[in-house]
Amino acid sequence: MMRRFESLLLPLRLSWRQLRAERARLLAAMAGVMFACVLVFMQIGFRAALFDSATSLLSAMRAELFLLNPLTTASFRPEPLPRIRAHQALGIDAVRQAVPVYMAQVTWRNPENGTRRTIQLVAFDIESDAMGFSGLPALADALKQPDAVAFDRRSRPEFGDVARLLEARQGTPLPVQIGGRQMNVMGLVDIGPSFGADGNLVLSETNFRRLLPNRDFSSADLVALRLQPGADPADVQARLRALLPPDVVVLTQPDLVAWERRYWEEATPIGFIFTFGSLMGLIVGMVIVYQILFSDIASHLREYATLKAMGYSNGYLARVVLSAALVLAVLGFVPGAVASAILYDVVGSATFLPLGMSWGRGALVFSLIFGMCAAAGLLAMRKLRDAQPADMF
Amino acid sequence: MTDPVVLEGVSHAFGEGELRRLVLRDVALRMAPGEIVLLTGPSGSGKTTLLTLVGALRALQAGSARVLGVELAEAGEGQRLSLRRQIGFIFQNHNLLGFLDARQNVAMTLEMQPGLGERQRLARADEVLAAVGLAEHRHKPPSQLSGGQRQRVAIARALVGEPGLILADEPTAALDKASGHEVVSLLRGMARQRGVSILMVTHDPRILDVADRVVAMEDGRIVSAPPAGRD
Ligand SMILES: Nc1ncnc2c1ncn2[C@@H]1O[C@H](COP(=O)(O)OP(=O)(O)O)[C@@H](O)[C@H]1O
Ligand SMILES: [Mg+2]
Numbered sequence: 001m002m003r004r005f006e007s008l009l010l011p012l013r014l015s016w017r018q019l020r021a022e023r024a025r026l027l028a029a030m031a032g033v034m035f036a037c038v039l040v041f042m043q044i045g046f047r048a049a050l051f052d053s054a055t056s057l058l059s060a061m062r063a064e065l066f067l068l069n070p071l072t073t074a075s076f077r078p079e080p081l082p083r084i085r086a087h088q089a090l091g092i093d094a095v096r097q098a099v100p101v102y103m104a105q106v107t108w109r110n111p112e113n114g115t116r117r118t119i120q121l122v123a124f125d126i127e128s129d130a131m132g133f134s135g136l137p138a139l140a141d142a143l144k145q146p147d148a149v150a151f152d153r154r155s156r157p158e159f160g161d162v163a164r165l166l167e168a169r170q171g172t173p174l175p176v177q178i179g180g181r182q183m184n185v186m187g188l189v190d191i192g193p194s195f196g197a198d199g200n201l202v203l204s205e206t207n208f209r210r211l212l213p214n215r216d217f218s219s220a221d222l223v224a225l226r227l228q229p230g231a232d233p234a235d236v237q238a239r240l241r242a243l244l245p246p247d248v249v250v251l252t253q254p255d256l257v258a259w260e261r262r263y264w265e266e267a268t269p270i271g272f273i274f275t276f277g278s279l280m281g282l283i284v285g286m287v288i289v290y291q292i293l294f295s296d297i298a299s300h301l302r303e304y305a306t307l308k309a310m311g312y313s314n315g316y317l318a319r320v321v322l323s324a325a326l327v328l329a330v331l332g333f334v335p336g337a338v339a340s341a342i343l344y345d346v347v348g349s350a351t352f353l354p355l356g357m358s359w360g361r362g363a364l365v366f367s368l369i370f371g372m373c374a375a376a377g378l379l380a381m382r383k384l385r386d387a388q389p390a391d392m393f
Numbered sequence: 394m395t396d397p398v399v400l401e402g403v404s405h406a407f408g409e410g411e412l413r414r415l416v417l418r419d420v421a422l423r424m425a426p427g428e429i430v431l432l433t434g435p436s437g438s439g440k441t442t443l444l445t446l447v448g449a450l451r452a453l454q455a456g457s458a459r460v461l462g463v464e465l466a467e468a469g470e471g472q473r474l475s476l477r478r479q480i481g482f483i484f485q486n487h488n489l490l491g492f493l494d495a496r497q498n499v500a501m502t503l504e505m506q507p508g509l510g511e512r513q514r515l516a517r518a519d520e521v522l523a524a525v526g527l528a529e530h531r532h533k534p535p536s537q538l539s540g541g542q543r544q545r546v547a548i549a550r551a552l553v554g555e556p557g558l559i560l561a562d563e564p565t566a567a568l569d570k571a572s573g574h575e576v577v578s579l580l581r582g583m584a585r586q587r588g589v590s591i592l593m594v595t596h597d598p599r600i601l602d603v604a605d606r607v608v609a610m611e612d613g614r615i616v617s618a619p620p621a622g623r624d
Pocket of ligand 2: 440
């Protein structure tokens with residue numbers, strides 16, 4: 001046991017002493033690993049943040065099951081489904097509420113400077129508890145008034161500082177021109193911008209009809225189903241599938257989020273771009289580490305050959321090289337992770353993307369960086385063959 | 394005690410086909426325990442090649458070579474590796490690791506020996522360094538030592554593992570006359586004390602006096618090998 005431990009520890013110590021002896025080379029290697037590390041952290045961070053924000057509207061919806069037109073590819077352009085399906089779903093005892101949800105995009109005139117921008121409308125029976133958007137229950141009564149809407153406080157700043165304007169009006173509604181009609185912002189809810197929508201408004205079904213009178217209200221864009229307490233969503237999902245015609249799909253909340261996410265991942269190049277970016281970072285990092293390890297071996301060939309002559313095995317020397325790779329991985333990762341955490345903060349607050357460091361992501365990036373360094377080490381190790389003890393004399 | 398080196402009919406060639414060249418022809422050599430043998434001869438006569446064969450650094454092609462009781466004609470890579478751990482090598486250049494200090498370099502030899510802790514390794518390195526007169530230089534890297542001092546560190550490194558045999562190839566080539574002789578005398582003294590035999594290649598006539606026996610080579614053959622024995 002002790003032997004085993006030593007046979008790993010001694011090569012590690014030797015490689016550390018060798019790396020430490022050449023400061024400039026060590027710093028160059030560390031900078032290379034750090035660079036790769038920051039690049040991968042940023043790419044993975046952006047990717048996750050974009051996909052998370054792509055689904056923030058759907059993630060905020062709290063219903064257990066949803067009915068959707070199977071042709072709907074993304075929530076910002078839903079295909080309608082017959083409203084009657086909501087009533088049919090109520091035929092199953094376990095379904096407590098079936099709430100049709102209507103979505104549309106209209107223009108919003110910035111109350112501060114008059115610029116226009118497209119905003120997402122989400123309409124449903126406010127009295128039901130279909131959505132569970134935070135901040136909504138307190139506004140339920142206010143939203144029953146004609147032309148009342150609630151504004152998503154996490155909408156992008158281009159819509160105007162609605163929170164500040166509302167506060168300035170001390171409890172009276174804020175008039176805003178929405179879709180060419182004068183509406184009143186009654187209060188704020190929490191949803192978050194997504195790919196398809198920079199901002200959100202929540203309103204009652206009645207007010208939605210008033211705003212868009214030409215819409216056909218025999219169909220809805222989504223139906224949210226709330227179940228009886230204790231009902232098993234998977235079980236109800238199966239029963240609904242059997243009951244309803246194939247012009248709707250029945251999704252659980254995680255299914256719905258995954259559905260939307262899959263669209264952004266597969267039907268757009270976004271996922272590929274970031275995967276490609278990460279890969280480039282890893283390749284550049286690997287080349288740098290390989291160069292450093294290779295030149296370390298090349299400039300110490302005599303010493304390595306001497307060690308072989310003294311009876312050091314190839315395996316031992318291979319462990320020295322791999323340990324050097326491991327040391328570089330750790331030395332580059334630590335400052336790289338710190339720099340990335342700082343960059344996440346800076347970039348996150350500038351772009352409103354939910355960028356954040358997590359243990360899981362740290363572990364993922366470390367294993368990528370470790371793999372990168374190990375691959376560089378395995379490649380550089382081939383140079384050890386050139387250390388021929390017989391040619392030493 | 395068995396003889397540390399027994400060579401019979403050792404031949405060796407480099408190259409293939411047309412380019413094949415015999416550099417050792419039917420070499421026979423026997424060293425007695427504790428004997429110090431100097432191998433001389435013109436450049437290109439095959440001395441180094443013979444030394445690398447005895448040191449298990451090359452595979453034996455023809456003949457029989459028994460080194461420290463191991464028959465090299467039958468030894469695999471693993472056996473040759475473990476045999477090398479029982480041999481102290483001293484090279485023409487010191488070949489010390491530049492990023493380690495003198496004592497760490499010497500202790501490297503002991504890292505392959507099971508059952509020794511770091512403390513024991515360093516203590517034994519210190520002992521041997523003191524014996525070669527470098528006690529106060531043990532924390533210096535090779536770059537801060539003189540040529541003679543470096544070669545003495547190399548001697549300490551070869552001896553610290555208590556080898557059964559020392560192989561040295563022109564250890565004085567990089568040194569001036571005075572320090573060359575000093576280093577070789579030191580090596581001889583320490584080997585005597587420990588009863589270790591030495592096979593040393595040199596064409597430095599000034600150090601022939603340290604030998605028990607001088608063996609001359611020419612064109613791959615041993616031309617004069619007076620019988621082992623001291624007076
Ligand atoms: N690795 C090798 N490949 C081919 N020829 C070699 C090699 N090593 C030595 N030789 C040749 O073998 C001959 C003997 O070399 P060597 O043993 O080094 O002689 P010495 O040490 O007596 O000067 C020389 O002609 C040399 O050129
Ligand atoms: Mg030679």
